[in-house]
Amino acid sequence: MHYDNYMKECIELALQGAGNVSPNPLAGCVVLDKYGDKISTGYHEKYGGNHAERNALLDCNAKDGTLIVNLEPCSHHGKTPPCTDLIIEKGIQRVVIGMRDPNPLVNGVQKLTDAGIEVIEGVLEDECRKLNEVFIKNKTQGKTFAAIKTASTLDGKIATACGSSKWITSEKARAEVKNIRKRYDAIMTTSATILADNPAMEHKTKIILDRRLKTDLNARIYKQGKIYVFHEAVPPPSAAENIEFIKISGLELVFGKLYELGIMSVLIEAGGRFNGEALSYTDKIYHFIAPKVTGDNSAKSCFDYRKITDINESLNFKIDKAEFFGPDLLMTIRRG
Numbered sequence: 001m002h003y004d005n006y007m008k009e010c011i012e013l014a015l016q017g018a019g020n021v022s023p024n025p026l027a028g029c030v031v032l033d034k035y036g037d038k039i040s041t042g043y044h045e046k047y048g049g050n051h052a053e054r055n056a057l058l059d060c061n062a063k064d065g066t067l068i069v070n071l072e073p074c075s076h077h078g079k080t081p082p083c084t085d086l087i088i089e090k091g092i093q094r095v096v097i098g099m100r101d102p103n104p105l106v107n108g109v110q111k112l113t114d115a116g117i118e119v120i121e122g123v124l125e126d127e128c129r130k131l132n133e134v135f136i137k138n139k140t141q142g143k144t145f146a147a148i149k150t151a152s153t154l155d156g157k158i159a160t161a162c163g164s165s166k167w168i169t170s171e172k173a174r175a176e177v178k179n180i181r182k183r184y185d186a187i188m189t190t191s192a193t194i195l196a197d198n199p200a201m202e203h204k205t206k207i208i209l210d211r212r213l214k215t216d217l218n219a220r221i222y223k224q225g226k227i228y229v230f231h232e233a234v235p236p237p238s239a240a241e242n243i244e245f246i247k248i249s250g251l252e253l254v255f256g257k258l259y260e261l262g263i264m265s266v267l268i269e270a271g272g273r274f275n276g277e278a279l280s281y282t283d284k285i286y287h288f289i290a291p292k293v294t295g296d297n298s299a300k301s302c303f304d305y306r307k308i309t310d311i312n313e314s315l316n317f318k319i320d321k322a323e324f325f326g327p328d329l330l331m332t333i334r335r336g
């Protein structure tokens with residue numbers, strides 16, 4: 001039997017938990033009865049809640065059935081009891097997984113195999129790894145997953161020389177930006193972007209890089225959400241309760257601090273100067289392109305942080321996905 005379609009369904013189910021399960025991984029599960037017919041599904045809905053396998057198995061008779069899940073079932077006590085125990089208890093005879101759990105505490109495959117359950121591994125593994133790219137980076141590197149969102153014209157411009165940038169992309173593209181934001185623990189922007197655009201950027205957690213504290217605390221961005229303002233050697237003014245000042249310098253420390261704060265993923269929404277500096281800390285880029293040309297070389301570029309003489313010094317990336325939102329193209333890009 002091929003399990004690819006069921007694994008795709010697991011991935012779709014898992015995505016329903018996006019934005020609510022951090023720092024846990026995204027997980028979706030499908031259960032088949034002993035005849036191979038689907039009898040139940042479940043996903044990890046929120047942090048601290050049941051894992052996908054438990055939600056799928058709760059109310060079904062799965063004796064001699066098959067359980068399909070994108071991530072190796074847990075075998076240790078966390079906020080909930082081990083899923084492997086429930087799988088064994090329910091009499092499942094085969095477990096199909098997309099990928100092993102990078103958390104060294106998890107030894108689910110071994111535990112299931114020891115209990116006489118057949119385990120099939122690596123079904124749609126690449127897709128499953130992409131689904132949990134944040135969790136994998138967190139667990140294997142102990143670092144925050146960082147992505148850049150940028151929106152440019154065909155000639156790579158994000159604003160005119162004097163900073164006019166509203167709006168480069170269509171309403172549909174901007175609605176997608178809001179969807180992308182929800183999947184991240186925090187968003188990050190800069191003093192220069194706040195001074196130019198006065199954006200609201202609604203989100204539960206925002207990081208503002210403002211080394212000399214130039215932004216006005218009455219700006220729209222400060223009105224909502226938990227806000228961390230990262231600054232350097234400037235005494236902070238008194239501010240509303242949702243605003244916390246953190247004195248820190250250098251991007252290495254800034255990104256390290258995010259992980260310390262429990263921020264497992266961050267979406268950077270800034271201009272070219274910061275985007276360029278942040279590239280070496282970035283795992284992924286969401287690049288929206290509007291079919292427009294400024295034709296103005298003095299307009300601001302998406303990545304503008306250095307001078308090179310040889311084109312081979314360019315950084316290489318690979319395009320993972322291309323989708324249209326209204327007239328605009330969204331390329332999802334990873335490091336090459």
Ligand SMILES: NC(=O)c1ccc[n+]([C@@H]2O[C@H](COP(=O)([O-])OP(=O)(O)OC[C@H]3O[C@@H](n4cnc5c(N)ncnc54)[C@H](OP(=O)(O)O)[C@@H]3O)[C@@H](O)[C@H]2O)c1
Nearest residue numbers: 150151158159163165190191192196211270271272273274
């Ligand atoms: N189309 C889009 O996707 C998009 C998105 C956002 C913004 N924009 C446009 O981009 C323009 C602003 O772009 P920009 O390039 O001038 O500014 P930027 O890249 O947004 O911000 C640069 C500022 O970030 C702060 N910063 C803090 N740490 C830094 C570091 N390690 N390296 C570099 N900068 C650091 C610095 O300000 P301090 O010294 O004050 O800390 C620096 O001046 C605006 O016109 C805005 O409209 C477009």
